[in-house]
Amino acid sequence: MVEVNGIYKSFKSKKSKKIEVLKDISFEAKPGEIYGLLGPNGAGKTTSLRCIATLLKPDKGSISVNGYDTLKKSNKVRSIIGLLTSDMKLSGNLSPRELMQFFGELNHLDDSYIKTQIEKLSEYLGMNDFLDKPVQKLSTGMKQKASIAVSILHDPDVIIFDEPTNGLDILASKIVVDFLFDFKKKGKTIILSTHIMSEAEKLCDKIGIIMNGSLVENGTFDDILSKYDEERLEEVFYKLAVERGLLKNV
Numbered sequence: 001m002v003e004v005n006g007i008y009k010s011f012k013s014k015k016s017k018k019i020e021v022l023k024d025i026s027f028e029a030k031p032g033e034i035y036g037l038l039g040p041n042g043a044g045k046t047t048s049l050r051c052i053a054t055l056l057k058p059d060k061g062s063i064s065v066n067g068y069d070t071l072k073k074s075n076k077v078r079s080i081i082g083l084l085t086s087d088m089k090l091s092g093n094l095s096p097r098e099l100m101q102f103f104g105e106l107n108h109l110d111d112s113y114i115k116t117q118i119e120k121l122s123e124y125l126g127m128n129d130f131l132d133k134p135v136q137k138l139s140t141g142m143k144q145k146a147s148i149a150v151s152i153l154h155d156p157d158v159i160i161f162d163e164p165t166n167g168l169d170i171l172a173s174k175i176v177v178d179f180l181f182d183f184k185k186k187g188k189t190i191i192l193s194t195h196i197m198s199e200a201e202k203l204c205d206k207i208g209i210i211m212n213g214s215l216v217e218n219g220t221f222d223d224i225l226s227k228y229d230e231e232r233l234e235e236v237f238y239k240l241a242v243e244r245g246l247l248k249n250v
């Protein structure tokens with residue numbers, strides 16, 4: 001369970017000007033639920049996810065993960081979550097197996113547990129053919145699978161995935177989508193960001209639409225669609241963007 005309560009976050013520009021990128025963001029995601037954070041480029045999706053994952057500290061507000069406050073119990077929170085971000089780009093000579101071993105050791109996991117998880121995840125994500133190849137020789141989809149395997153090696157209860165299908169072809173995307181459904185069935189709490197509306201419609205139980213750092217909608221699809229009297233989320237998104245001056249009404 002993840003509860004985000006009224007968080008604000010600002011960064012300093014080069015001229016020391018304060019830029020507020022998150023303004024009063026609140027939402028929650030429960031076990032067995034996929035929550036999708038949607039928004040245009042620069043809206044604040046990654047910043048929100050980084051705050052939940054304890055990589056950034058909100059200026060105001062609070063976040064709890066399975067009841068643990070992300071500021072007061074950050075180590076505990078890190079042990080509960082699996083984080084996948086676009087800046088986790090894998091490179092170098094290590095193979096997926098070696099990377100999983102390395103990150104497992106870094107997280108103080110038991111060696112026999114690491115080995116069992118490597119076998120299990122490799123089978124599960126279809127990585128057997130490239131488990132021992134250097135990451136730098138892998139395709140984008142293969143690298144993404146390896147990143148996912150690394151992020152969930154410790155069998156986290158909460159999964160935070162920033163644009164998990166970014167750059168993947170339709171087949172590789174399907175593997176990621178199937179994996180997310182499977183994890184949802186296992187009762188995990190999943191929060192993901194995307195700007196692919198169709199993906200959100202297919203995957204998410206609840207969504208939050210974030211624009212210019214504010215959560216402008218938060219709820220189930222049906223609730224949001226009926227509120228705007230639309231059949232497609234895309235149309236709602238355009239309406240909201242026009243209202244906020246992000247898109248011209250043509």
Ligand SMILES: Nc1ncnc2c1ncn2[C@@H]1O[C@H](COP(=O)(O)OP(=O)(O)OP(=O)(O)O)[C@@H](O)[C@H]1O
Pocket residue numbers: 011012021039040041042043044045046047048195
């Ligand atoms: N470390 C930082 N320092 C200064 N500004 C930052 C920093 N990180 C993010 N920002 C700014 O915060 C805003 C929100 O960025 P964020 O990465 O959260 O957006 P996003 O919704 O994930 O966008 P995208 O879809 O393009 O990935 C942007 O204007 C970005 O330039």
